[in-house]
Amino acid sequence: MKAKESQLQSNLFGADIEKLKPIIMSGGSDSAMLDNVFELLVLAGRSLSHSIMMLIPAAWEGDAFLDDNLRDFYKYNACLMEPWDGPAAIAFTDGTRVGAVLDRNGLRPARYIITKDNTVVMASEVGVLDIAPADIAVSGRLEPGKIFFINTEQGRVIDNDELKKTMAAKLPYSQWGKRRLR
Numbered sequence: 001m002k003a004k005e006s007q008l009q010s011n012l013f014g015a016d017i018e019k020l021k022p023i024i025m026s027g028g029s030d031s032a033m034l035d036n037v038f039e040l041l042v043l044a045g046r047s048l049s050h051s052i053m054m055l056i057p058a059a060w061e062g063d064a065f066l067d068d069n070l071r072d073f074y075k076y077n078a079c080l081m082e083p084w085d086g087p088a089a090i091a092f093t094d095g096t097r098v099g100a101v102l103d104r105n106g107l108r109p110a111r112y113i114i115t116k117d118n119t120v121v122m123a124s125e126v127g128v129l130d131i132a133p134a135d136i137a138v139s140g141r142l143e144p145g146k147i148f149f150i151n152t153e154q155g156r157v158i159d160n161d162e163l164k165k166t167m168a169a170k171l172p173y174s175q176w177g178k179r180r181l182r
Contacts, residue, residue, distance in 0.1 A: 001037055010044075034084055038092065048094055049149060049163055050170075052101055053077070055084045058145030059104050072177050073168040089124070089142075099149040106144025114138040114157065120150060 001024050010017050023040055024033045034055065041051035053073070060066055060074040088108035091100045100122055102110060112122040116137045121129055126139075142148050146160045 001033070031090075034090065037084075042094070047167075048092055048097055048099060049147065049167055052090070052092055052099065052147065053164070053167060054081045056090065056101050056103060057083055060145075067165065067168065069168040069174060070164055072173040073164075076173045076177050091122075096153055097149065097151050099147055100142055101147050102142055102144050104144060110142035110148075112138075112140055112142065112148060118155070120157070122148065 002022070005021050005023055008017055008020070008023075013020070020040070024036045028036070038051055038055060041054060042048060046054070054077045057074050057077070060071060063071075083104060085103075088103045088105075089100065089110050090102075091098070093099070100110060102108060109124050110122055111124070111126050112120060113126075113131060113136050114120050115131060115135045117135070121131070122142070147163055148160070149158045149163050150156070151158055
């Protein structure tokens, strides 16, 4: 990221963009460094889901079954950001939307339940709270390359496939790739 700082530019900031640097605060943990870059991407106008998909993309390169639009999204964004090798489990929020993702290897467990009254609990193991089995509507685990995402304004959990399909269709990544990537 330090090497990329020299490439930062903005018509809005002009020369004042230097005030943003350093992007990564020295001496920070892997989590703190990821948070610094995530914050930069979000404040630059990307959504939470776009930012996390750039930083910690699914292992898309060898997936023969991946949707072409999503592949083009990942391919385009890979030119801007290399996959992050850092924290194994990441939670992120803007106060209205909240999500979680595992690193590309999925080394950290992340299990979740959704109760019938729409309470969501996610932790590294089951049983962190005493919840009666009769009150559980959904029980699952976060898998590598998948995003668990809640939009509280909409009052729903947004499915990984829906989230990624929507993100890949927002901009003409396929068209840009054909024009710019060879």
